[in-house]
Amino acid sequence: xxxxxxxxxxxxxxxxxxxxxxxxxxxxxxxxxxxxxxxxxxxxxxxxxxxxxxxxxxxxxxxxxxxxxxxxxxxxxxxxxxxxxxxxxxxxxxxxxxxxxxxxxxxxxxxxxxxxxxxxxxxxxxxxxxxxxxxxxxxxxxxxxxxxxxxxxxxxxxxxxxxxxxxxxxxxxxxxxxx
Amino acid sequence: xxxxxxxxxxxxxxxxxxxxxxxxxxxxxxxxxxxxxxxxxxxxxxxxxxxxxxxxxxxxxxxxxxxxxxxxxxxxxxxxxxxxxxxxxxxxxxxxxxxxxxxxxxxxxxxxxxxxxxxxxxxxxxxxxxxxxxxxxxxxxxxxxxxxxxxxxxxxxxxxxxxxxxxxxxxxxxxxxxxxxxxxxxxxxxxxxxxxxxxxxxxxxxxxxxx
Numbered sequence: 001x002x003x004x005x006x007x008x009x010x011x012x013x014x015x016x017x018x019x020x021x022x023x024x025x026x027x028x029x030x031x032x033x034x035x036x037x038x039x040x041x042x043x044x045x046x047x048x049x050x051x052x053x054x055x056x057x058x059x060x061x062x063x064x065x066x067x068x069x070x071x072x073x074x075x076x077x078x079x080x081x082x083x084x085x086x087x088x089x090x091x092x093x094x095x096x097x098x099x100x101x102x103x104x105x106x107x108x109x110x111x112x113x114x115x116x117x118x119x120x121x122x123x124x125x126x127x128x129x130x131x132x133x134x135x136x137x138x139x140x141x142x143x144x145x146x147x148x149x150x151x152x153x154x155x156x157x158x159x160x161x162x163x164x165x166x167x168x169x170x171x172x173x174x175x176x177x178x179x
Numbered sequence: 180x181x182x183x184x185x186x187x188x189x190x191x192x193x194x195x196x197x198x199x200x201x202x203x204x205x206x207x208x209x210x211x212x213x214x215x216x217x218x219x220x221x222x223x224x225x226x227x228x229x230x231x232x233x234x235x236x237x238x239x240x241x242x243x244x245x246x247x248x249x250x251x252x253x254x255x256x257x258x259x260x261x262x263x264x265x266x267x268x269x270x271x272x273x274x275x276x277x278x279x280x281x282x283x284x285x286x287x288x289x290x291x292x293x294x295x296x297x298x299x300x301x302x303x304x305x306x307x308x309x310x311x312x313x314x315x316x317x318x319x320x321x322x323x324x325x326x327x328x329x330x331x332x333x334x335x336x337x338x339x340x341x342x343x344x345x346x347x348x349x350x351x352x353x354x355x356x357x358x359x360x361x362x363x364x365x366x367x368x369x370x371x372x373x374x375x376x377x378x379x380x381x382x383x384x385x386x387x388x389x390x
Contacts, residue, residue: 037237039231148192167187171188174216
């Protein structure tokens with residue numbers, strides 16, 4: 001995930017300011033967006049495809065004079081909807097083996113630390129499985145750095161509902177993870 | 180339950196209006212229970228962040244199936260052995276072909292229709308192969324190592340083969356940047372001499388004191 005170059009060709013007729021804005025947003029949001037999509041359950045290839053589609057849509061949106069209010073939320077909403085369309089079920093991610101996620105983070109740690117981290121991740125994953133879809137999505141968007149207002153725009157819920165949902169989800173995770 | 184407990188996560192995320200945020204901050208200075216809950220919410224948030232990072236790393240890391248790795252290891256080993264065999268064969272002495280011009284011209288050949296006569300004629304001394312000494316054909320010496328290594332100064336001209344760590348060990352078993360070199364020479368009789376496999380750190384500067 002280290003390639004920050006813009007892979008899509010911008011049409012020559014587009015406004016330079018629009019292309020520049022889309023490029024800036026691409027560089028800023030590509031990695032967080034990829035992380036959100038992968039944590040939702042998409043494979044890396046699927047997530048890359050969605051990100052490509054989203055930023056092409058963004059470029060068309062900006063070129064056609066679309067609203068630029070809460071553009072981050074707009075990007076995440078489009079990505080979120082595309083992810084839901086692609087996925088058969090959110091359960092796909094949480095059916096993946098836990099060891100794959102653990103091994104990648106434990107290369108340089110002591111065995112004791114690795115074991116503790118593995119146990120924590122196991123509890124966390126179990127707790128995440130028990131959350132509702134909205135709670136899980138709110139947490140993942142929050143982990144991606146979105147504000148509550150942006151999360152509400154992505155999921156189509158009010159900011160106060162986001163706050164309540166996040167608070168409820170965090171409490172559930174804290175109880176299940178014995179933190 | 181404390182009235183402020185429902186606002187702790189929003190306060191942690193800096194989502195509260197200014198006045199409410201100040202109230203919660205003041206409350207946290209005096210309420211040990213809310214302080215403990217806030218600490219646990221912070222730990223869960225950090226744990227979720229670490230979990231997401233690990234998930235992304237696992238998803239983006241290019242992992243080959245086990246059978247592909249096994250085949251690649253085998254192919255790498257076969258390639259090394261094949262390269263060594265080729266070098267050995269290049270060193271083998273070559274016998275020059277016999278000179279046909281010196282063969283006696285009186286080799287009798289029986290008529291094709293009479294196999295008995297042909298057999299009798301073939302048993303008689305016909306073309307006598309002149310005894311010729313085995314001469315060694317000097318081939319070109321093996322040229323420079325496959326991958327020139329400016330840090331390695333062999334005592335005598337030899338052969339150096341670079342072997343990536345992944346060809347001998349599972350991915351991740353060796354630290355990044357470690358490769359191996361196999362140094363050996365081939366004796367005149369074709370045997371491999373002074374075979375040595377040693378690790379090499381890429382981009383590590385040699386200290387003058389090292390041999």
